[in-house]
Amino acid sequence: MGVTDIMSNLSLEIYPIIALILFLVAFSIIIWGVLRAPRAVITHQSMLPLEDDTDFVISDTPDSSGKKEQRNG
Amino acid sequence: MSNQTVETGSSKEGLEAFVYDDKIVRMFSWATIIWGIVAFLVGVIIAVQLAFPDANFGIEFLSFGRLRPLHTNAAIFAFAGNAVFAAVYYSTQRLCKARMYSDLLSKLHFWGWQLIILSAALTLPLGITQGKEYAELEWPIDLAIAVVWLVFFGGNFLGTLIKRRERHIYVALWFYIATIVTVTMLHVFNNIWIPAGLVHLIKTGEFAGPTFLMKSYPVYAGVQDALMQWWYGHNAVAFFLTTPFLGLMYYFMPKAAERPVFSYKLSIIHFWSLVFIYIWAGPHHLHFTALPEWASTVGMVFSVMLWMPSWGGMINGLLTLRGAWDRVARDPVLKFFVVGVTFYGMSTFEGPLLSVKAVNSLSHYTDWTIAHVHSGVLGWNGFMTFGMLYWMMPRLFQTKLWSTKLAATHFWIGTIGIVLYILAIYTAGITQGLMWRAWDETGRLAYPSFIETVTVLIPFYWIRVVGGLLYLAGAVLALFNFYMTWKGRPDKYEETVHYAAPLSPNYAGDPPAKSRQTANAGFGHAGDKFLQGNWHRTWERKPVRFSIYTLIAVSIGGIVQAIPMFMISSNVPSIASVTPYTPLELAGRDIYIAEGCYNCHSQMIRPFYWEEKRYGEYSKPGEFVYDRPFQWGSRRIGPDLAREGGRKSHLWHYEHFKNPADITPGSIMPRYPWLLEKEINFPAIQGRVDANAMLGVPYGDMVLEGAAVEAAQFQAATIAAELEEQGGPPMDETMDKQVIALIAYMQRLGIDLYKEAPADASTEEEAE
Numbered sequence: 001m002g003v004t005d006i007m008s009n010l011s012l013e014i015y016p017i018i019a020l021i022l023f024l025v026a027f028s029i030i031i032w033g034v035l036r037a038p039r040a041v042i043t044h045q046s047m048l049p050l051e052d053d054t055d056f057v058i059s060d061t062p063d064s065s066g067k068k069e070q071r072n073g
Numbered sequence: 074m075s076n077q078t079v080e081t082g083s084s085k086e087g088l089e090a091f092v093y094d095d096k097i098v099r100m101f102s103w104a105t106i107i108w109g110i111v112a113f114l115v116g117v118i119i120a121v122q123l124a125f126p127d128a129n130f131g132i133e134f135l136s137f138g139r140l141r142p143l144h145t146n147a148a149i150f151a152f153a154g155n156a157v158f159a160a161v162y163y164s165t166q167r168l169c170k171a172r173m174y175s176d177l178l179s180k181l182h183f184w185g186w187q188l189i190i191l192s193a194a195l196t197l198p199l200g201i202t203q204g205k206e207y208a209e210l211e212w213p214i215d216l217a218i219a220v221v222w223l224v225f226f227g228g229n230f231l232g233t234l235i236k237r238r239e240r241h242i243y244v245a246l247w248f249y250i251a252t253i254v255t256v257t258m259l260h261v262f263n264n265i266w267i268p269a270g271l272v273h274l275i276k277t278g279e280f281a282g283p284t285f286l287m288k289s290y291p292v293y294a295g296v297q298d299a300l301m302q303w304w305y306g307h308n309a310v311a312f313f314l315t316t317p318f319l320g321l322m323y324y325f326m327p328k329a330a331e332r333p334v335f336s337y338k339l340s341i342i343h344f345w346s347l348v349f350i351y352i353w354a355g356p357h358h359l360h361f362t363a364l365p366e367w368a369s370t371v372g373m374v375f376s377v378m379l380w381m382p383s384w385g386g387m388i389n390g391l392l393t394l395r396g397a398w399d400r401v402a403r404d405p406v407l408k409f410f411v412v413g414v415t416f417y418g419m420s421t422f423e424g425p426l427l428s429v430k431a432v433n434s435l436s437h438y439t440d441w442t443i444a445h446v447h448s449g450v451l452g453w454n455g456f457m458t459f460g461m462l463y464w465m466m467p468r469l470f471q472t473k474l475w476s477t478k479l480a481a482t483h484f485w486i487g488t489i490g491i492v493l494y495i496l497a498i499y500t501a502g503i504t505q506g507l508m509w510r511a512w513d514e515t516g517r518l519a520y521p522s523f524i525e526t527v528t529v530l531i532p533f534y535w536i537r538v539v540g541g542l543l544y545l546a547g548a549v550l551a552l553f554n555f556y557m558t559w560k561g562r563p564d565k566y567e568e569t570v571h572y573a574a575p576l577s578p579n580y581a582g583d584p585p586a587k588s589r590q591t592a593n594a595g596f597g598h599a600g601d602k603f604l605q606g607n608w609h610r611t612w613e614r615k616p617v618r619f620s621i622y623t624l625i626a627v628s629i630g631g632i633v634q635a636i637p638m639f640m641i642s643s644n645v646p647s648i649a650s651v652t653p654y655t656p657l658e659l660a661g662r663d664i665y666i667a668e669g670c671y672n673c674h675s676q677m678i679r680p681f682y683w684e685e686k687r688y689g690e691y692s693k694p695g696e697f698v699y700d701r702p703f704q705w706g707s708r709r710i711g712p713d714l715a716r717e718g719g720r721k722s723h724l725w726h727y728e729h730f731k732n733p734a735d736i737t738p739g740s741i742m743p744r745y746p747w748l749l750e751k752e753i754n755f756p757a758i759q760g761r762v763d764a765n766a767m768l769g770v771p772y773g774d775m776v777l778e779g780a781a782v783e784a785a786q787f788q789a790a791t792i793a794a795e796l797e798e799q800g801g802p803p804m805d806e807t808m809d810k811q812v813i814a815l816i817a818y819m820q821r822l823g824i825d826l827y828k829e830a831p832a833d834a835s836t837e838e839e840a841e
Contacts (some may be wrong), residue, residue: 019633020374023349026626030345033609034338041610046337048168048243049327 088572089238093166095566097179099469101159102462104187106552108151109458111194113545115144120541123710124534126734126743133747134198138669142209143197148450149207149313151190156458157317158186158226161249163465164324165233168243170573174232178225185221189214200667201287204702205302207309208263211287215264222260227253234616238573242613244340248320250620251348255312255627262631263305265292267767273760277778281757288663288757290764295697296363296645299705300356304631307355312627314450315417316347318457319386322414325461326393329406335392339385341609346382348623350375352630357428360437361679362705363694368634369430375630376428383421390414405480409460412488416452420445435510438675438709440530441502444495451491451544459483459551466555471566475557483547483554490543497536504529505709510683518686523712528739648695649830653770654821656758656781657788661818663761664811666704668745675706676715676822689716689823696826699770711742716823723792724799726816727807748812755809758785789813792820 122128122137129135162179166172173179192214196202202209210218230253234242270286273279280286293301323340327333334340356364356372391414394401401407423445427436436442467474474480508526511519520526612619654662665671678684680691692715697703728735731749733742762781766772775781786808793808796816807813 019629022629026349027346030609031342032604034341036604037338037610042337043333045241045243045613046327046333048239048241049164049245049324050331050333 088574090570090572091170091172092568092570094162094173094176094179095469097173097176097183098159098163098465100183101155101162102466102469103555104183105152105155105159105458106462106548106555108147108155108190109455110545110548110552112144112147112152113541113548115140115147117538117541117545119144120534120538122743123741124531124538126741129743131744131746133200133745136668136743136745138672138743139198139200141672142202142206142669143194145207146193146197146209147190149309150193153314153318153450153454153458154186154190156454156461157252157313157321158182159465160317160321160325160461161230164245164320165230165249168239168246168324169233169237170239170571171233171237174229174236178229178232182221182225182229185217185225189217189221192217196287199284200669201284202667202669203264203266203289203291204666204669204671204704205263205291205298205306206671206707207306208302212264212266212268212289213287215260215266218260219257222253223257227257231616231620238575240576240614241610242616242619243324244334244337244344245320245324247344247613247619247623248316248323250616251344251623251627252312252317252320254620254624255308255316255348255352258624258627258631259305259308259312263301266290267292267764269760269764270757272764272767273757276763277759279756281760282754284667285754285757285760288761290701290761290768292768293701294768295700295703296365296694297639298701298703299359299362299697300364300368300634302703303358304352304355304634307358308352310449311351311354314454315351318417318454319343319347321457321461322386322390322410322417325457325464326390326410326414329404329410329460329464330394330397330400332393332395332397335389335395339389343382343386343389345626347379347386349626349629350379350382352627353634354379354428356634357433358707359705360428360430360433361681362677363692363697365694368637371634373428373430376425380422380425383424384418387414387418387421390417405477405484406460406464408481408484409456409463412484413453413456413460416448416456416491420449420453423448434679434681435506436502437679438707438713439502439505439509440498440533440708441506442708444498444502447498448491448495451487451494455491455544456487459487459548462551462555466558470559470562472558472561472563475554475561479550479554483550486543486550487547490540490545490547492540493543494537494540497533497540501530501533501537504533509687509709510681512683512686516686518683521687523687524737524739527710527741531741645694645698647698648693648826650828651696651698651825652828652831653699653765653772655784655788655817656762656775657753657785657792657814657817658821659761659765659818660753660758660785661814661816662704664748664815665818666702668748670714671704671706673706673708673710673742675709675713677705678713678715684713688713690826692823693826696823699765701765701768714819714822718820718822718824722799723796723816723820724801726819727796727801727812730812730815745812748815749807749810751811752809753785753789753811753814755782755785758782785814788817792817 118128118135119137119140122140126137129137129140133139162173189210193210196211196214197209201211203211230249234246234250266289268287268289270281270288273281274286291298291301323334353375354372356368357376358372360369360373362369391411394407394411397407401411426432427442427445463474463480505526508520508529513519612622653659676692678688678691685691697705725736727749729737729742730745732744733740759779759781762772762775766776772781775784790804790808792813793804796802796807796813797804801807
């Protein structure tokens with residue numbers, strides 16, 4: 001009896017259902033962990049792209065006041 | 074300039090100084106726009122060929138079947154790939170506050186990747202292909218991809234994460250991690266093969282030509298190969314064209330909008346649910362085929378579930394522009410991003426829709442899928458890339474963008490181009506699908522001749538050409554704009570020195586949770602710590618652990634689908650009358666693959682009334698057990714060929730390959746005059762048979778030295794003689810020509826089901 005025969009008799013069709021349940025459990029845990037995160041931590045993390053010392057912020061697109069913008073950030 | 078620690082006593086005491094490597098970003102950015110133009114140009118050429126087949130000028134290297142893989146590979150791996158690398162190298166350094174781990178690895182990555190693209194551009198028009206969509210490149214290039222991707226790129230990226238100076242790993246970097254880990258897994262498992270030409274050379278010392286030296290056969294066959302290929306194919310879209318671009322979105326959209334992402338919490342949920350769910354969805358490409366029903370249903374259910382994270386991400390992206398919408402009207406960068414993210418939303422709405430079986434029965438094999446793919450690549454990937462480049466190029470060149478107006482012009486003609494393209498092709502696809510399935514009150518097909526469903530599409534194909542030309546023109550404008558911007562660069566780029574503290578090995582900013590319970594119960598303490606939710610923030614600081622967890626998340630879907638498929642024998646019932654291809658048929662099959670026939674013809678009849686009426690009995694899994702690779706195809710520009718064998722004479726096929734329009738007026742199939750002139754590579758046939766025998770195909774005595782060649786020559790002479798009897802050219806003019814091998818293969822397709830089983834055949838289950 002080979003591995004294929006053993007596997008064929010294991011009714012593995014239930015396999016995806018077990019995996020789906022695993023996903024739902026993991027998903028619930030992640031949601032829980034995310035919701036528990038302190039606001040200050042999340043705010044700091046979300047600001048990271050804006051704190052990365054971009055050397056040259058050059059734009060000839062007018063800003064909201066209609067003025068040309070050129071600044072170093 | 075590499076990293077350096079600032080001496081104690083300086084004004085930056087205890088900080089490390091570093092500069093970013095922007096040269097590598099500039100290199101990848103140039104490669105993106107240049108290869109993008111190549112990809113779009115080839116796309117326009119093959120679009121013209123569909124409306125006007127003679128646009129290949131009778132040159133084999135320009136035929137549709139060979140150029141289409143070049144177009145798709147260039148768009149995915151050259152254009153989108155280089156864009157991803159530019160985004161990763163720019164944002165990773167800044168988010169990690171560290172230069173890339175190794176300048177050498179960066180350079181090896183860049184030049185290695187460009188070499189791979191050049192290899193693809195040379196080999197695909199030569200017909201050197203594995204014959205699997207988006208995985209066409211042959212084994213030496215596969216090996217190079219593995220090294221460049223994992224060692225040069227993955228190693229450099231992970232090294233940068235490890236030596237970073239910012240504690241938290243920002244969510245964009247998670248998407249990059251998922252990309253690197255998953256693409257590696259997909260590439261490796263979908264490219265397990267035997268290099269037939271190399272094995273033959275080593276075994277016999279006989280060199281059977283450079284093309285054959287690069288030939289390989291996958292270890293998987295038929296249904297299993299199909300599952301593996303579409304697990305790869307679908308997730309190549311997911312993890313090459315989606316996750317890295319989401320990383321790009323989460324970094325560059327806040328930069329362009331000058332405000333943080335709308336909800337960082339939503340981005341975390343977006344990430345985990347996307348990477349877990351996406352990997353399951355591949356089998357929706359194989360609805361109603363010989364794939365088992367359970368696998369197909371799993372693919373559909375998870376595809377529908379994918380709606381939630383995809384739209385969560387899209388909404389998160391668009392709402393990042395809250396309070397900045399007025400700038401969208403003036404800033405081309407934001408214009409590109411808004412339309413790009415909107416196309417992401419449209420594509421990820423449409424993808425699950427197409428995975429629903431009832432819809433898929435109409436859409437599959439039609440141009441609807443092509444329209445879907447192009448709304449994703451041109452709209453989502455293309456516009457996110459252009460938005461990023463327009464934002465980044467002036468910063469990289471340390472000057473202003475040469476012309477904002479030109480960028481806005483690019484945006485508008487690109488948008489009009491996409492809309493023209495997809496509207497025409499959606500219409501073409503739905504028209505095709507409805508015509509194929511239409512029958513009258515007597516039960517006869519309303520359009521029995523396939524050519525009727527082809528000629529009606531020609532006007533839409535011309536509209537597609539116009540749409541493609543507009544999109545290409547927009548990219549050319551971008552190149553010109555970037556070139557002029559580059560000309561305005563300073564004589565010497567300024568390299569700003571940045572300062573940041575190294576990460577302390579003992580991080581006290583977010584201490585481990587302590588149990589708040591007073592009872593002396595171990596499980597309760599552990600549970601309370603867990604409920605405080607610090608564990609995820611710990612993961613976010615540990616790149617190796619995070620990568621491992623991501624690998625686990627993406628592996629589950631693959632394992633759950635692959636193990637039953639490979640291990641449960643009832644999934645692929647064998648059929649006693651199905652026997653291996655003869656040596657000549659095998660050679661003919663390899664010509665079919667090399668010419669890229671699978672780009673236009675399917676070999677899979679679905680169990681629908683209208684399909685059986687048009688093509689014959691529906692396909693069974695056991696019919697494909699010797700098909701390496703499987704050739705089910707994914708579209709029907711021409712008719713299905715699964716039961717083509719014996720339907721037409723040799724002479725019909727001969728004349729049809731010579732000039733299809735002579736046999737079927739209105740046909741858009743290209744002419745194949747070279748097949749009538751080029752000779753069969755007989756010495757290579759023994760190597761082909763031997764490689765298949767190594768993979769378990771019962772070739773018996775055919776593996777004896779010279780036996781396969783002798784059998785092939787005999788069959789070729791027989792077919793050539795029959796061709797002459799039917800009014801074809803004298804047999805001595807054709808018996809060694811490639812067209813004879815291809816005819817042998819065509820005449821074999823789908824006939825085994827109706828043959829007597831060999832006397833010594835054993836079978837687990839008879840065909841139903």
